[in-house]
Structures are given as structure tokens and as C-alpha cells.
Amino acid sequence: MHPDHPPGLDPDRLRALLDAERPGLVGGPLTGRLIEGGRSNLTYEVTDGAAKWVVRRPPLGHVLATAHDMKREHRVISALHPTVVPVPRPVLLCENPENGAVLGAPFYVMDFVEGTPYRTAEQLAPLGPERTRAAVLGLVDTLVELHAVDPAEVGLADFGRPEGFLDRQLRRWGKQLDASRNRELAGIDELHAALGRQLPHSPAPTVVHGDYRLDNVLLGDDDRIRAILDWEMSTLGDPLTDLGLLVMYSVPLETPDSPVSTTAAAAGHPDPAEIIERYAARSGRDVSAVSWYTAFAWFKLAVILEGIHYRYTLGQTVGRGFDRIGDLVPVFIEHGLTTLRAGSQEG
Numbered sequence: 001m002h003p004d005h006p007p008g009l010d011p012d013r014l015r016a017l018l019d020a021e022r023p024g025l026v027g028g029p030l031t032g033r034l035i036e037g038g039r040s041n042l043t044y045e046v047t048d049g050a051a052k053w054v055v056r057r058p059p060l061g062h063v064l065a066t067a068h069d070m071k072r073e074h075r076v077i078s079a080l081h082p083t084v085v086p087v088p089r090p091v092l093l094c095e096n097p098e099n100g101a102v103l104g105a106p107f108y109v110m111d112f113v114e115g116t117p118y119r120t121a122e123q124l125a126p127l128g129p130e131r132t133r134a135a136v137l138g139l140v141d142t143l144v145e146l147h148a149v150d151p152a153e154v155g156l157a158d159f160g161r162p163e164g165f166l167d168r169q170l171r172r173w174g175k176q177l178d179a180s181r182n183r184e185l186a187g188i189d190e191l192h193a194a195l196g197r198q199l200p201h202s203p204a205p206t207v208v209h210g211d212y213r214l215d216n217v218l219l220g221d222d223d224r225i226r227a228i229l230d231w232e233m234s235t236l237g238d239p240l241t242d243l244g245l246l247v248m249y250s251v252p253l254e255t256p257d258s259p260v261s262t263t264a265a266a267a268g269h270p271d272p273a274e275i276i277e278r279y280a281a282r283s284g285r286d287v288s289a290v291s292w293y294t295a296f297a298w299f300k301l302a303v304i305l306e307g308i309h310y311r312y313t314l315g316q317t318v319g320r321g322f323d324r325i326g327d328l329v330p331v332f333i334e335h336g337l338t339t340l341r342a343g344s345q346e347g
Contacts, residue, residue, distance in 0.1 A: 006034040008060050009044050013102045018109070021092055027051070041070075041232060045112060052112035053091060057105050071095055073231045074108040076207065079154040085146050088113045088227050115218025115226040121266035127223065129268025135223045136250070136263075136270050137278055139214055142225045143246065144282040147206040147239040160236030162205030169241070170195055170296070177303045180310035187333045188306075191299050194340055200289035202238040210234050212242045213249045214263050243279050244293025247272045248301065253331065259321030260305070260328060291343020298336030305329050 005011060011030035018026050032046040032055070044055040056073060074093040081087055088110040095106050118124050124132050151157055161168075174192055209216075210233025220226045250272050252264040263269060270278070272294070280287040309326035 006032055006044060008042055008057060008105075009034075009046075009055060009103060011046060014046065014055065014109075015048075017094065017102050018092065025051075025091070041073075046109075047112075054088065054110050054112050055103075055107055056110070057103055057107035069232070070106040070108050072234070074110075076156065076159070076231045076234045077110065079156050079159075080146075080149065080207070083145075083149050083154060085149060086142065086225050086227050087231075088229075113218050113227040115220050117215045117218055117229070118263055119215040119261045121263050121269070124263050124266035124269070127268075131223050132263075132266050132268035133270055135219055136214065136275070138223065138225055139212075139217065140246070140270075140275055140278045141282060142217070142228065143209075143212055143242055144279060146209065146228070147242070147283060147285075149207055151205070151207055151236055156207060156236065159207065159234075160205070162202070162236045162238070165205070165237040166199055166202055166241075166296075169237075170199070173300050173303050176307060180303075180307040182310055182313065185302075185306065185329060185333065187330075187337055188299075188302060191295070191302075191333055191336045191340065194337075195292065195296055195299060198292055198340070198344065200240075200292050203240065203285055205236045206239040208235055208237040208239060209242050212246055215261065238293075239283075239285070240287065240290065240293045241296070243276070243287065243290060244295075245297040245300075246279075247275055247290065247294045248297035248335075250275050251335065253328075258328065259324050260301075289343070291339050295336045295340035295343065298332050298339060302329050302332035302336065305332060 009032045011032045014032075015026055015030045026048045027050050028048040030046050030048055032044045035043045035045050035054070042057050042059060044057075046053045046055055056070065058070065071093060074090055077087040078090045081089055091109040091111065093106075093108040094102055116123075118135070124135075127135065151159060170192070177188065177192070209228065209231065211230055212228075216230045217228050218226045249262050250264050250269065251262075253260065253262055276287055276290050279285070305325050306329050308322065309329060312322045312325065
């Protein structure tokens with residue numbers, strides 16, 4: 001293995017393609033390093049010594065094409081780049097893995113954006129309470145900007161099927177749950193059924209990010225959002241699903257040393273009520289059903305964590321913290337049930 005060739009990336013072939021498709025962009029030999037990888041898409045930082053770019057490709061041993069659709073991610077950032085929504089500038093999409101077998105899989109290239117993804121309360125601590133609060137409120141404001149984009153105006157009118165969106169989401173996550181059932185989970189079927197009974201009426205569809213939280217954006221030194229990343233779950237759908245997830249991530253988990261990172265415990269972090277109020281005031285949307293969307297986010301995360309726990313019990317997942325994920329699932333279920341009950345009492 002060439003020292004400058006991380007697995008899944010061939011900088012020389014990549015440079016040849018960029019020279020052919022974007023003449024003059026690259027000023028010298030490319031070197032690359034893996035920024036992050038795993039079960040999700042692989043992300044590399046590539047440089048010619050002067051400028052930097054980012055390459056995104058599916059995992060090695062390519063999994064489901066739909067789950068890791070490069071074209072989809074590239075399309076949404078290309079559509080949003082001319083708007084006020086901060087996304088990296090797209091450079092190139094290579095859909096055809098046979099294209100000189102550059103990387104052996106579809107991939108895209110975008111500009112490298114300087115910034116910090118804050119994953120934990122500990123990482124936020126040096127900012128102090130006021131800067132932390134401003135950063136999270138900025139996260140809400142940027143979500144409002146995303147949801148204000150008219151999909152048709154940016155060429156995304158056919159980016160998803162918004163009709164029946166919530167119903168499909170609920171069924172999809174129910175199937176995910178069934179696929180990883182190997183123990184009794186008190187309350188999860190009750191939560192799933194109650195969500196189905198109380199399905200809210202969706203507002204007009206918008207571009208939905210699908211995994212919108214602080215560690216999927218890059219904050220600049222001025223604490224402003226430089227770029228929203230990780231668009232692999234994006235579609236057209238109900239904007240309040242993004243809000244519900246953001247609200248869920250702003251509830252501190254009382255479990256010490258939780259393997260699920262959340263920044264909610266950081267001093268100055270706005271509480272759920274302030275996040276909801278800010279979104280409502282800035283977007284003008286009716287958020288009266290926000291408890292449903294937040295409970296749905298707890299349910300979805302419970303299913304995702306149960307899937308990880310299931311793979312762990314089969315010996316397919318090794319690493320720090322995986323042994324504790326199974327204990328977290330009931331916590332998420334309980335939060336989901338409590339949130340939904342509180343919402344229906346208010347309603």
C-alpha cells in the first residue's frame with residue numbers, strides 16, 4: 001500500500017480525473033487521508049499542498065446503494081450551494097465506478113471547509129455558556145433557512161415523495177426494529193403503536209436533512225455555521241422531523257459516560273423549550289405537535305441503538321462503549337413514551 005493511499009482512495013487516478021474534468025484546479029500531486037469512516041460513507045481529505053478538497057464515497061465492500069447514494073448527496077449540496085444555506089461547494093460527481101475505475105465506486109468531490117464539529121459537551125466547554133448558547137441557536141436559525149428553501153426553485157421538486165411521509169417513516173423504522181429483535185423491550189411496541197395512532201398532519205414539504213444536529217455541522221472560529229454536512233438521509237418531507245430530532249438531542253441524558261454523544265449537558269446549551277420557541281418564531285410554522293416529532297426521534301434512535309446492540313450480541317461490532325448501548329435503549333423508549341404522553345395531555 002502506497003503511504004499516501006488510504007484504503008478506498010487512489011490520489012493519482014483522482015488527480016488524472018480532476019485534471020481532465022476540472023483543468024487547472026489541482027496544482028500538484030495529491031495526497032489523501034481518511035477523515036472518518038465506518039458503516040457510513042467514507043470521507044477523505046485530499047490536498048495538492050496548497051488547496052484542500054473532500055472526497056466522499058460509499059464504504060468498502062459497498063452496501064445498499066440507496067443508503068449511500070453519492071448522487072443524492074451531491075445533488076442536494078449542488079442545489080443548496082447558491083442559496084443562503086451553508087454547504088461546501090461541489091466540485092465533481094463521478095457516478096460511474098468504471099470511469100477508469102478511479103476509486104472503484106461512485107464518489108464526489110467538494111471543497112474543504114474549515115470548521116469544527118462539536119460532538120460532546122466536553123468539547124463545547126471551552127467556548128463557555130454564552131458562545132455555546134449562540135452556536136446552538138445559530139443551528140436552529142440555519143435549520144429555519146434550510147426549511148425556507150423552495151424545493152422547486154432549486155431543482156429539487158422530485159427529490160422525495162412527501163405524500164404519506166410520516167406514515168412511511170414510521171413503518172420503515174418499525175421494520176428496522178423487527179429486523180433486530182432478539183430480546184424483550186418493554187414499551188417499544190406501545191410507543192410505535194401510539195405514534196401510529198397520533199400521526200400529525202404534515203405541513204408543506206421542504207428539504208429535510210434527516211440527521212440534523214451539532215456534530216453534523218462545521219462551526220467557524222466566530223461560532224457561525226460554515227457548512228452542514230452528511231446529507232445522506234436528506235429528502236423532501238416533513239420539516240418538523242428535523243426539529244424533533246434537534247429537540248431530542250437537546251435533552252441531557254442522565255446516563256454517565258454515555259456512548260451516544262450529545263452536547264445537551266454543556267453549560268449554556270438552550271433547553272428544548274427555547275429551541276422550539278426559536279424555530280416557531282423564525283419559521284412561522286405551527287409547532288403544536290412537536291411532542292409527536294420528538295417522541296418519534298426517541299423511537300428512531302432506540303431502534304438504531306437496538307440494531308447496534310443486536311450486531312454487538314452477534315459479535316459483529318467491536319470497540320469501546322458498544323457493550324453499554326443495549327442499556328441505553330430502554331432509556332430512549334421511556335423518553336419517547338413520556339414525551340408523547342406529555343404532548344397528548346397538552347393537546
